[in-house]
Amino acid sequence: MDYQTSCLLITYSPEIIDGAPLYVSSNCLPIKACKYEPAGHSFHAAALKLLGLGEQEDTETDDRSVSSDDKSQDFSAASDTFSSKGKKKSGSQQQDHYALLGLGHLRFLATEDQIRKSYRDMALKHHPDKQASLILAEATEEAKQAKKDEIESHFKAIQEAYEVLIDPTKRRIFDSTDEFDDDIPTDCAPQDFYKVFGPAFMRNGRWSVNQTIPSLGDDATPVEEVDKFYNFWYNFKSWREFPHADEYDLEQAESREHKRWMERQNAKLQEKAKKVEYARVRTLVDNAYKKDPRIQRRKEEEKAEKQRRKEAKYLAKKMQEEEAAKAAEEERKRKEEEAKRAAEAALNQKKLKEKEKKLLRNRENPSAQSCCTGSCREPLFSVRR
Template sequence: MANQTGKMLFICYSDEIKDGMSIYVSSNCSPIKALKYEPAGHSFNDAALKLVGFCKEEEVVSDEKVKEQIHVSSTDYSSSSKGKKKSKENQQDHYALLGLGHLRYLATEDQIKKSYRETALRFHPDKQAALILAEETEAARQALKDETENRFKAIQEAYELLTDPVKRRIYDSTDEFDDEIPTDCSPRDFFKVFGPAFTRNGRWSVTQPPLLLGDDSTPIKDVDKFYDFWYSFKSWREFPQEEEHDLDHAETRDERRWMERQNAKMSEKARKDDYARIRSLVDNAYKKDPRIQRRKEQLKAEKLMKKEAKLNAKKQQEEEAARLVEEQKRIKEEEDKKAAEAASNQKKAREKEKKLLRKERTRLRTLSAPVLSLQPFNLTEAGIETLCASLDMEQLKSLCDRVEGKEGTERAQLIKESLNSDITADNLKPPNGSSTVIPTPTRMNGNVSSEKKKPWGKEEIELLRKGIQKYPKGTSRRWEVISEYIGTNRSVEEILKATKTVLLQKPDDSKSFDSFLEKRKPTPSIASPLSARDETEAPPVIAAASKESSASESANNNSQEAAAAADEVVTGDQDVWSAVQAQALIQALKTFPKDANQRWERVAAAVPGKNVNQCKKKLTSMKENFRSKKV
């Protein structure tokens, strides 16, 4: 027990320490050889403080704990290399040796150096000399000495390994790790289940610090970054435990290379499996993530809204198009109805006019019946009918009004005068074939007006035919539209009359051939390759033939006998073929094959001064000459 009085520290030993035996005190010098001795110096002070309970438990490392942390001696341990395989049971815990078991892979280089200095100073063999000398037997002292040295060597090897980045990465890869991944959980426990899994696997990430899962309030952009990071995850984890072959056991260089290739294949397979494990973890989390599910629901709802809006817009367009069609149909029906009413009114007016005309004609016949027997006037029923047919309703009404107030000879005289005036008008009409049109009185809106009728030309008739085909029956205001299509200011009455008269006329056969010649396209002329040949280079035979042919043409104008004689002369001279004509024939036969249209006409046109028969005869003679030479 230690008591402090003033500036002096008095140390008293209990009976457990003394045990009634002599106490030997020594300094830091070499220990005194004695069977029983006590630690001195710093070791004595540390031992004394430990016994009285003044040292902190965190700073005290018992020998038993250190022994438990050391699994193998330094003789069995060798530095980790890629070519050697060691069982996990025989591998010592380097972090625990340096007092960094609570940090492990998170320990920094400064922390490792600091812990090494403290541990090496504490477990240095020189510091353990007192404990070694305290053993009773020589064997026990030697065993404790060997154990102390092995422990110190293990601490040094642990420091060397943990300060080497490559060796430390291999050692951290073989450290104990939970490879299990969660597969299913409830939505409320998602972050509790998957959060630690991502934190645990984040130690293997090349990029540090790794992105964490977050919570339910994490923005969706950060969530996307998190999953992008983990879907492109890159690991630094090594798999030396998967290597089957120990490179130190290779007898030759080739065997060593083969072992390296086999180990590399096994490590690569293990690395692919680990990537697949990380990918399955990310996939499971992505499927169960409530934030992703909410976004999917929002996107689905937005997509559904866009689809509904698109369908509504399309429906509105269809309804608008249907409305326009109905509107156009209604307008067309109204126009057709108005046109039908107008046509019906016109028809009624014509029927009424015809009825009044029949009434006036019957009235004229009735008034003229009593005076038909009067001989001086020579009135007949045929004359009365002619008069009824020639006069219109107003004229008939005016005549009947005048005749009705008369009796006997006066009535007959008026009828006779009207009949004579009608005959005179008929005699003034032009004969058939003349284009002169005598103006006839017409009634328009109750007024009588004279108008010259314009004859129909060929162009108007063609336009009328095309207009009738272009605007068939059922077209609204058909005849007005056809009148505008013709464009010659023809009235509807003239067009209706022309459809019954002009369009029904048969074409004149005498002018059919002339119209055919006008419409026929000119036939393409085939230019002969020798047509541009200079006349001065022509052989004398061809020149003579051309002169004789020109002479025969001039003689043909004078008499038929001279033409026949000239033809005989030309025919006799045309049997002679020059080299130029023969060459032209051969070239034409090559140019126009057998399947060509109008072959011989083209060939004859290409050969100057020869016709079709002469070309055929020349070809036959050329074949015979070729066969005779071949024989």
């Protein structure tokens, strides 16, 4: 027990170990506790050191580090070759699950009850025990074996079809890869707009997360309903999956790191495919919006209304300018009249003041006024001869 003195005593727990000291170490030193055994490579290495096997262990550790480096190099080399491993085979042909169950006329519209009923019928009809007569009808053993293999493979295909279509996730993936017309109408005559774009929107509506899909309507549809229709499609959300042929099969992963790398690569491919899909749907909506006669009619009405408001604004401005000019002319005339009246009043006032001054002078010198008025006709002085 000498090696215990080099360990740090951090706690004392009589409830757990009956009063015996509890020694706790880091990941390079052992834990000494009752009823517990060390586990892991680090604890084993520390135990070897405490037993005096440190030098040997050091050499072993060096050898182990070298081997680990080699393993890491091997792993990194293997990581570089991930791209060539685990890919799904692109040449494999996918079977038509709906046709195998006799639901080719319904396809994605088939309900779960219809799938179950059709599977029961097909399983009873094509069960290998029910097809024994076909095997016996063959002449040779090779032909009988080939017929038997054909019947069993067909029955297995029916079972696989049921397993795929009854599972919502698998069915969604299969429906995403099912035959579908991705074509987008680009141009059409105004009278053929609803015939061309109506089926295109109905066809793409199957991918909508929200299955309450508004209708394109007709020429008599109110403008509010038309706006709701285009708002729905401009905010379209698709549930469509894109399991490309070059995706990686997670079941073929060689390690956990390889599987995570596959998941990242698949996520990139899915994201890229979804962007392409949303761009395709957006192109459909843009083309329809440009060719929609109701939208064009509303744009023409808005343009005419805008022109009418512009002309009304121009006329109102012109009338306002004329009224302002008329008011300015009247104001000018009024000011001229006021100036004229003020000038006349000033002149009259001036004459009145002069008259008052004259009267005042006459009052101050009345003799001069009498002489000036002229009652005395004799000269003031005589001229000598």
